[in-house]
Amino acid sequence: MRVVVIGAGIMGAACALALAERGAEVVVVDRVGVAGETSSRCEGNLLVSDKAPGPEADLAIASNAMWRDLAERLDADRPAGQPATEFEAKGGIVVAFAGGEAALERFADAQRATGIRAEAMDAAALAIAEPFLSPEVARAIRYPDDAQVQPSNATQALLATALRHGARLVIAEVTGGLGRPGRLAGVRTTAGPIAADVVVDCAGPWSGEVAARLGARLDIRPRRGVILVTTPMPQRVFHKVYDSDYVGAVGSGDAALQTSTVVESTPGGTVLIGSSRERVGFDERTGVAPAAAMAAKAVRLFPFLEHTTLLRSYFGFRPYAPDHLPVIGPDPEVAGLVHATGHEGAGIGLAPATAELVAHAVLGTPTALDPRPFLPSRRGLRETA
Amino acid sequence: MRHVAILGGGPAGLAAAQGALAAGARVSLIDEGDRLGGQFWRHHERLTDPRLQHAWHRFERLRGALAGGGAQVLVGASVWSAEASVDGVRLRAVVGDADGDGRSAIDVDADAVVVATGAHDLALPVPGWTLPGVTTAGAAQALAKRDGVAVGRRTVVSGSGPFLLPVAHSLALVGSHVVGVHETSRMPALAGGWLPRPWELAGKAGEFVGYVGALARHRIPYRTGSAVVRVLGRDRVEGVVVARLDADWRPMPGTEREVACDAVALGHGFTPRLEAALALGCAIDGDHRGRFVAVDDAQRTSVAGVFAAGEVTGIGGADAALAEGAVAGFVAAGGALDDPRLRGPVAARRRTHAFATRLERAHGIRPGWTSWLDDDTIVCRCEAVTRRAVAERADVPLRAMRLATRAGLGPCQGRTCGRAVEAIVAESGGAAASVGFDRRPVLAPVRIGELAALADTDPRT
Ligand SMILES: Cc1cc2nc3c(=O)[nH]c(=O)nc-3n(C[C@H](O)[C@H](O)[C@H](O)COP(=O)(O)OP(=O)(O)OC[C@H]3O[C@@H](n4cnc5c(N)ncnc54)[C@H](O)[C@@H]3O)c2cc1C
Ligand SMILES: Cc1cc2nc3c(=O)[nH]c(=O)nc-3n(C[C@H](O)[C@H](O)[C@H](O)COP(=O)(O)OP(=O)(O)OC[C@H]3O[C@@H](n4cnc5c(N)ncnc54)[C@H](O)[C@@H]3O)c2cc1C
Numbered sequence: 001m002r003v004v005v006i007g008a009g010i011m012g013a014a015c016a017l018a019l020a021e022r023g024a025e026v027v028v029v030d031r032v033g034v035a036g037e038t039s040s041r042c043e044g045n046l047l048v049s050d051k052a053p054g055p056e057a058d059l060a061i062a063s064n065a066m067w068r069d070l071a072e073r074l075d076a077d078r079p080a081g082q083p084a085t086e087f088e089a090k091g092g093i094v095v096a097f098a099g100g101e102a103a104l105e106r107f108a109d110a111q112r113a114t115g116i117r118a119e120a121m122d123a124a125a126l127a128i129a130e131p132f133l134s135p136e137v138a139r140a141i142r143y144p145d146d147a148q149v150q151p152s153n154a155t156q157a158l159l160a161t162a163l164r165h166g167a168r169l170v171i172a173e174v175t176g177g178l179g180r181p182g183r184l185a186g187v188r189t190t191a192g193p194i195a196a197d198v199v200v201d202c203a204g205p206w207s208g209e210v211a212a213r214l215g216a217r218l219d220i221r222p223r224r225g226v227i228l229v230t231t232p233m234p235q236r237v238f239h240k241v242y243d244s245d246y247v248g249a250v251g252s253g254d255a256a257l258q259t260s261t262v263v264e265s266t267p268g269g270t271v272l273i274g275s276s277r278e279r280v281g282f283d284e285r286t287g288v289a290p291a292a293a294m295a296a297k298a299v300r301l302f303p304f305l306e307h308t309t310l311l312r313s314y315f316g317f318r319p320y321a322p323d324h325l326p327v328i329g330p331d332p333e334v335a336g337l338v339h340a341t342g343h344e345g346a347g348i349g350l351a352p353a354t355a356e357l358v359a360h361a362v363l364g365t366p367t368a369l370d371p372r373p374f375l376p377s378r379r380g381l382r383e384t385a
Numbered sequence: 386m387r388h389v390a391i392l393g394g395g396p397a398g399l400a401a402a403q404g405a406l407a408a409g410a411r412v413s414l415i416d417e418g419d420r421l422g423g424q425f426w427r428h429h430e431r432l433t434d435p436r437l438q439h440a441w442h443r444f445e446r447l448r449g450a451l452a453g454g455g456a457q458v459l460v461g462a463s464v465w466s467a468e469a470s471v472d473g474v475r476l477r478a479v480v481g482d483a484d485g486d487g488r489s490a491i492d493v494d495a496d497a498v499v500v501a502t503g504a505h506d507l508a509l510p511v512p513g514w515t516l517p518g519v520t521t522a523g524a525a526q527a528l529a530k531r532d533g534v535a536v537g538r539r540t541v542v543s544g545s546g547p548f549l550l551p552v553a554h555s556l557a558l559v560g561s562h563v564v565g566v567h568e569t570s571r572m573p574a575l576a577g578g579w580l581p582r583p584w585e586l587a588g589k590a591g592e593f594v595g596y597v598g599a600l601a602r603h604r605i606p607y608r609t610g611s612a613v614v615r616v617l618g619r620d621r622v623e624g625v626v627v628a629r630l631d632a633d634w635r636p637m638p639g640t641e642r643e644v645a646c647d648a649v650a651l652g653h654g655f656t657p658r659l660e661a662a663l664a665l666g667c668a669i670d671g672d673h674r675g676r677f678v679a680v681d682d683a684q685r686t687s688v689a690g691v692f693a694a695g696e697v698t699g700i701g702g703a704d705a706a707l708a709e710g711a712v713a714g715f716v717a718a719g720g721a722l723d724d725p726r727l728r729g730p731v732a733a734r735r736r737t738h739a740f741a742t743r744l745e746r747a748h749g750i751r752p753g754w755t756s757w758l759d760d761d762t763i764v765c766r767c768e769a770v771t772r773r774a775v776a777e778r779a780d781v782p783l784r785a786m787r788l789a790t791r792a793g794l795g796p797c798q799g800r801t802c803g804r805a806v807e808a809i810v811a812e813s814g815g816a817a818a819s820v821g822f823d824r825r826p827v828l829a830p831v832r833i834g835e836l837a838a839l840a841d842t843d844p845r846t
Contacts, residue, residue: 032782033780033781033782033785034781034782034785035781035782035784035785035788036781036782036784036785040782040784040785040788041784080777081777081778083778083788083789150788152784152785152788152789153788153789155785156781156785156789228833228836230833231796231830232796268791268794273833285468285666286826287468288466288468288477288836288839291836292836292837292838292839292840293840295833295834295836295837295840296836296837296840298833298837299833299834299837305833305834306832306833306834306837307832307833307834308832308833309483309830309831309832309833310827310830310831310832310833310836311796311798311827311830312798312825312826312827313826313827314826
């Protein structure tokens with residue numbers, strides 16, 4: 001079985017590895033190379049804390065568990081020059097200010113019913129866990145399973161491992177499909193045609209455009225996010241700390257600027273403040289509005305941040321579907337085309353489980369995961385594309 | 386009345402301010418330095434030795450024009466954000482010491498902006514260059530010009546370009562024994578660059594000859610096709626290895642010799658400060674060997690209302706910066722390029738552009754320099770990243786390479802190492818370089834609290 005994977009972001013890299021390990025002959029095609037786009041312009045949170053009960057939460061719980069073994073495996077037989085995944089299970093703390101306690105508690109209760117570990121913290125425990133947190137915080141819940149990787153390095157590690165399993169990387173742009181209408185037999189690229197039994201579309205925020213080039217319809221759009229990085233300092237943030245308004249922003253389709261605050265420190269001593277959500281197409285001029293709003297919320301969580309200095313900021317475009325659910329599985333109209341996209345702000349976390357579902361779709365290998373909620377045949381993905 | 390903002394108070398910015406005033410605009414000029422003058426007229430009100438300054442009268446005239454024209458002059462003000470929109474341009478600055486109290490925020494809204502942010506001087510890595518006692522030529526010059534202090538008792542100057550000469554001269558004037566000036570380019574390149582049409586060099590050639598004369602008076606040897614290829618010492622500089630180079634700047638085996646010294650000044654040209662222009666959306670020309678803001682004859686960039694002048698548009702020295710600034714400011718204010726009052730600057734601009742081309746031909750960085758590096762020579766000093774680490778990841782996109790190696794992610798954000806890292810990537814067969822290392826959305830350090838304050842007060846957010 002010969003498979004072309006379009007895109008060498010986290011999704012393409014994870015799929016390439018899963019397929020190559022299961023015996024497929026894999027060619028990864030990316031126009032810029034490995035981890036050149038969204039997967040190097042994000043945070044590497046592997047979260048369960050922000051997921052409301054539902055199919056994405058189930059996928060996230062499974063994927064979170066898979067990351068632990070995967071990261072260990074990628075790091076264990078790491079040749080010189082291959083970066084480490086920097087997997088760390090540091091856990092998250094979601095906090096609410098006065099007025100938000102009840103909503104947070106209801107949310108956590110619902111999550112516990114689906115199997116997410118969510119532990120209420122009393123004031124004393126919170127003061128020990130995060131001594132620099134604002135005293136105005138009224139409620140805190142700990143999510144011990146929240147973890148992280150360095151997303152760019154994890155993507156590079158996944159692809160390097162896939163290449164060692166026989167996959168090939170071609171740096172070229174996919175310009176169209178091979179085969180007859182309704183039946184894909186490979187791709188045309190700027191480096192020539194590549195024949196394949198199956199083509200997997202892992203083109204992130206561009207996967208709608210790639211689908212169109214392959215004769216399919218898929219509504220995937222970009223949602224811009226900005227992240228702030230401070231100059232290094234002695235560590236004063238010990239977990240991932242989120243304002244519980246995070247929960248509200250993820251599912252919303254509103255075009256206007258939204259921010260939900262995540263504050264954490266990195267091994268290098270910098271503090272990362274994420275992130276904003278705006279639907280502005282691929283506009284690269286971020287302006288200061290998102291940064292200002294995030295800074296204000298971060299200072300509310302950790303007042304000491306007021307006197308710290310911003311070192312840099314960066315932004316990326318989350319790939320999202322109109323119903324904010326990942327799109328994983330065979331295209332309903334074009335045979336030989338499988339999608340793995342639309343993971344919005346959770347693609348790093350969801351990559352291993354997505355790869356397993358893609359292997360299931362392409363090779364028929366078994367999976368305990370339920371593919372149905374993510375199938376591209378669901379309503380609302382083609383009508384607007 | 387049209388309001389023109391000028392970002393940068395070096396020769397280009399000062400001339401732009403004067404030009405904009407002459408064309409009848411209201412002018413605001415912003416510079417992060419404590420005093421106007423930029424790199425060229427870097428000075429200290431009391432300590433500066435007038436012999437160290439060139440064309441000082443010109444500076445005084447420009448300052449006078451600003452005062453006379455009622456320009457708003459903001460010094461000690463770092464612009465951290467620059468945005469262009471259909472409504473005009475907005476610059477946001479913070480005034481005051483980054484670590485001190487009493488900082489204040491200033492916004493400048495204008496109809497047009499002249500970006501005159503100049504260039505950093507560039508020092509290519511050399512094994513041993515992280516030892517105390519090694520500085521950039523620019524830093525050595527600044528120390529001499531502003532504070533009257535010499536970097537060392539016995540100094541070796543190495544690098545390329547005519548700017549090494551004033552650096553050596555300044556060092557000599559403040560009492561350092563300059564053991565030698567090693568010009569990396571060879572005589573044929575220099576002759577090819579400087580000699581065929583000497584009339585184009587007019588004033589510059591005179592200046593050059595003047596410096597060579599000054600070096601001779603101070604008995605400072607000037608060697609071409611020669612460079613410091615290693616710095617020696619245990620805890621600080623004790624000497625250097627100099628070698629002869631081929632036309633591509635590759636050291637020629639067997640020509641190495643040791644020279645004792647306690648300071649080294651390295652200057653391999655300049656890296657323009659492009660981040661403000663990039664934030665404003667301006668198109669950039671060139672590659673890692675030289676990348677500049679693209680401008681037309683009137684110094685217009687690709688973005689309406691945004692002009693650029695001086696070293697951000699090409700390395701041509703202070704005269705070029707002055708001519709370009711005068712044109713940019715005048716046109717930004719609504720003046721016409723063919724206005725008789727611009728005749729002088731337009732002619733000077735044409736002349737100095739030829740000089741810049743010549744400069745590049747004679748002194749442009751050649752790819753062979755990387756062969757004087759060891760595998761474990763540190764290239765990115767902030768994050769202690771070696772040449773080997775960069776070369777190992779050269780095959781991935783720049784962004785991924787930086788995240789994997791951490792090259793350019795430290796406090797200087799690649800300002801010092803960017804070009805060198807890109808050269809190593811290119812030499813190792815990596816993807817074509819992009820403006821990746823020059824894009825810094827945060828133009829200058831700003832506090833989280835200062836950002837947060839904008840969330841409440843700014844109607845645009
Ligand atoms: C600010 C921000 C913060 C985020 N934080 C998190 C987080 O904490 N945790 C988390 O799990 N997720 C997070 N995400 C989301 C995550 O980054 C994405 O879901 C994920 O990176 C998407 O990966 P991908 O492989 O689908 O896309 P990409 O990484 O964008 O890869 C797609 C690839 O396709 C290639 N391509 C496109 N078109 C073509 C073509 N025609 N031919 C060839 N190649 C093509 C591109 O070059 C690119 O390399 C965040 C996103 C943003 C923007
Ligand atoms: C060591 C050295 C020696 C030199 N010797 C000579 C010589 O002998 N003869 C000669 O002709 N030329 C010489 N030059 C070159 C000369 O200095 C330049 O050609 C000239 O200064 C360029 O003018 P400019 O206005 O473009 O830039 P600059 O003089 O560099 O001015 C740019 C200004 O912009 C400001 N700025 C940048 N970004 C920001 C920001 N974000 N916020 C606020 N302010 C900002 C800086 O503070 C600076 O003052 C020398 C340069 C150096 C470094």
